[in-house]
Amino acid sequence: MKFDYVIVGAGLTGCVVAEQLSKFENKKILIIEKRNHIAGNCYDFRNENNIIIHKYGPHIFHTNNKKVWKYLSQFTEWEKYQHRVQAHIDGMLVPVPFNINSIHKCFPMTVAREIELALIKKYRYGAKISILELRKEDDELLRMLADYVYDKVFLGYTVKQWDFRPEELDESVTARIPVFVSRDDRYFQDKYQGIPKLGYTKMIKRMINKPNIQLLLNTDFGTVKNDLQYEKLIFTGMLDEYFNFEYGKLPYRSLRFEFETVDLPPIANSKDLRKAADELLNDIYNIRQVSSEVFNDSKSLREIYNTLINISSKLTDASSESSGYTKVLIERVDELLKIASGLLNEAKMLFDDSDELLKISNEMLMKITDIRIKPSRYQPVAQVNYPNEYDYTRITEFIHFYFPYYYQNQSAIAREYPIPFNHGANEIPYYPIPKKENNELADKYKELAKELENVHFVGRLADYKYYNMDQIIERALGACRIINREQGQT
Ligand SMILES: Cc1cc2nc3c(=O)[nH]c(=O)nc-3n(C[C@H](O)[C@H](O)[C@H](O)COP(=O)(O)OP(=O)(O)OC[C@H]3O[C@@H](n4cnc5c(N)ncnc54)[C@H](O)[C@@H]3O)c2cc1C
Numbered sequence: 175m176k177f178d179y180v181i182v183g184a185g186l187t188g189c190v191v192a193e194q195l196s197k198f199e200n201k202k203i204l205i206i207e208k209r210n211h212i213a214g215n216c217y218d219f220r221n222e223n224n225i226i227i228h229k230y231g232p233h234i235f236h237t238n239n240k241k242v243w244k245y246l247s248q249f250t251e252w253e254k255y256q257h258r259v260q261a262h263i264d265g266m267l268v269p270v271p272f273n274i275n276s277i278h279k280c281f282p283m284t285v286a287r288e289i290e291l292a293l294i295k296k297y298r299y300g301a302k303i304s305i306l307e308l309r310k311e312d313d314e315l316l317r318m319l320a321d322y323v324y325d326k327v328f329l330g331y332t333v334k335q336w337d338f339r340p341e342e343l344d345e346s347v348t349a350r351i352p353v354f355v356s357r358d359d360r361y362f363q364d365k366y367q368g369i370p371k372l373g374y375t376k377m378i379k380r381m382i383n384k385p386n387i388q389l390l391l392n393t394d395f396g397t398v399k400n401d402l403q404y405e406k407l408i409f410t411g412m413l414d415e416y417f418n419f420e421y422g423k424l425p426y427r428s429l430r431f432e433f434e435t436v437d438l439p440p441i442a443n444s445k446d447l448r449k450a451a452d453e454l455l456n457d458i459y460n461i462r463q464v465s466s467e468v469f470n471d472s473k474s475l476r477e478i479y480n481t482l483i484n485i486s487s488k489l490t491d492a493s494s495e496s497s498g499y500t501k502v503l504i505e506r507v508d509e510l511l512k513i514a515s516g517l518l519n520e521a522k523m524l525f526d527d528s529d530e531l532l533k534i535s536n537e538m539l540m541k542i543t544d545i546r547i548k549p550s551r552y553q554p555v556a557q558v559n560y561p562n563e564y565d566y567t568r569i570t571e572f573i574h575f576y577f578p579y580y581y582q583n584q585s586a587i588a589r590e591y592p593i594p595f596n597h598g599a600n601e602i603p604y605y606p607i608p609k610k611e612n613n614e615l616a617d618k619y620k621e622l623a624k625e626l627e628n629v630h631f632v633g634r635l636a637d638y639k640y641y642n643m644d645q646i647i648e649r650a651l652g653a654c655r656i657i658n659r660e661q662g663q664t
Pocket residue numbers: 182183184185186187188206207208209213214215216230231232233234235236393394395396410411412604605632633634635641642643644646
């Protein structure tokens with residue numbers, strides 16, 4: 175069969191290109207993908223507990239590019255998630271990128287305050303300074319901070335991630351590590367951030383669900399290339415592979431993910447409990463106020479009110495007696511909440527003729543149910559980095575992405591181990607290794623690529639370059655503009 179366009183790779187790049195070119199309805203498009211699914215490394219799926227898992231590592235969409243955000247928003251609604259990362263340093267969990275909160279967590283109070291003031295004075299509040307720059311500082315205190323961040327946060331992680339020391343890699347790698355003069359714990363500060371509500375795979379599927387796009391999964395381009403006829407090829411696979419490794423192989427780093435389903439205690443920790451008890455008390459006062467007229471005349475209402483106050487203070491006591499999750503705490507809370515909901519149900523009958531009271535007591539009942547089933551988490555944020563301990567670099571806990579919709583007693587985590595990439599059949603080339611000689615080798619292949627008139631090379635593998643998703647979308651949209659110009663299409 176003859177196609178106008180054959181696209182190799184059904185990752186984000188290939189699918190954006192397909193979507194754009196499919197607007198010309200008379201054009202026939204074929205996407206060839208060697209994996210058994212679309213979406214490339216952005217692929218996600220629901221596990222047995224209905225939790226969306228990112229199979230090839232956590233993907234958080236973030237951009238300042240309004241056009242890209244609008245483009246993707248045609249295919250998905252967003253979960254307005256803001257990513258937070260903590261690093262396991264000296265037995266503590268510390269926010270990264272390193273910021274003023276991290277400084278106060280890692281240093282004694284007076285030293286932390288001095289560093290904070292020195293940073294604000296020199297760079298202004300809100301600045302991001304690379305640790306390369308900080309390490310060249312005249313100020314001894316700031317140099318000490320830079321060395322600390324370099325040694326504790328950056329060095330071990332880099333060696334695990336790349337199997338090279340930082341000085342063996344491009345300077346750009348070190349230059350990217352900032353200290354953030356702020357209390358803002360978010361990993362990204364971009365204007366638009368989120369996770370597709372139903373996942374990346376669903377979003378990407380909607381892009382290519384067009385009558386003139388055909389998809390061929392489980393097929394390596396190399397095995398069918400001689401049987402295909404096309405006007406143009408858009409290649410998003412490995413640049414060196416296309417040229418049969420003529421100049422040698424471009425190095426990549428790979429990853430191994432260890433997925434685990436973990437049990438969660440059925441109740442939130444004591445801090446959450448304390449908050450819930452405070453809220454309960456607030457609601458009780460509210461009821462008291464709204465019902466003040468009937469209150470004095472009704473003995474049972476007064477009794478209910480007093481019992482609820484009692485329960486709220488017992489919840490507070492229970493929360494301060496225990497730290498973390500304890501079985502005893504769960505039992506006590508369960509017992510108390512049972513009494514509270516019984517009472518409120520009774521009270522609802524009394525409130526029957528007051529809409530407002532009924533509304534408040536309904537809300538209270540819902541909150542009470544919420545306290546019981548409020549989920550705990552395996553870790554406090556979606557991503558915890560381990561720069562120094564263990565062989566993995568990070569643990570991702572996926573339910574954070576869709577919080578607060580998942581109330582369940584099991585969670586799903588992935589430990590991420592960097593491993594070598596040896597071009598084996600089932601190995602995945604995840605990251606181009608950021609070294610000068612590798613980029614020079616890629617440039618040689620790019621010269622060969624320029625000579626091919628009917629082939630376009632686009633994407634992280636074809637460009638031998640790490641791109642975030644927003645960057646790759648911009649790159650793919652740009653490539654389509656060129657292809658359309660070449661074809662006389664606008
Ligand atoms: C661990 C990890 C975490 C990331 N996290 C984020 C994040 O949080 N935020 C963000 O913005 N970006 C993130 N990214 C980057 C994001 O994954 C990329 O921007 C995006 O996947 C690039 O899409 P692509 O189509 O170019 O490449 P890919 O997703 O790799 O797709 C290429 C596709 O081509 C197929 N293919 C290759 N060769 C052939 C062949 N010969 N025949 C047939 N098919 C072939 C592959 O199987 C693959 O499906 C992350 C990347 C990684 C590795």
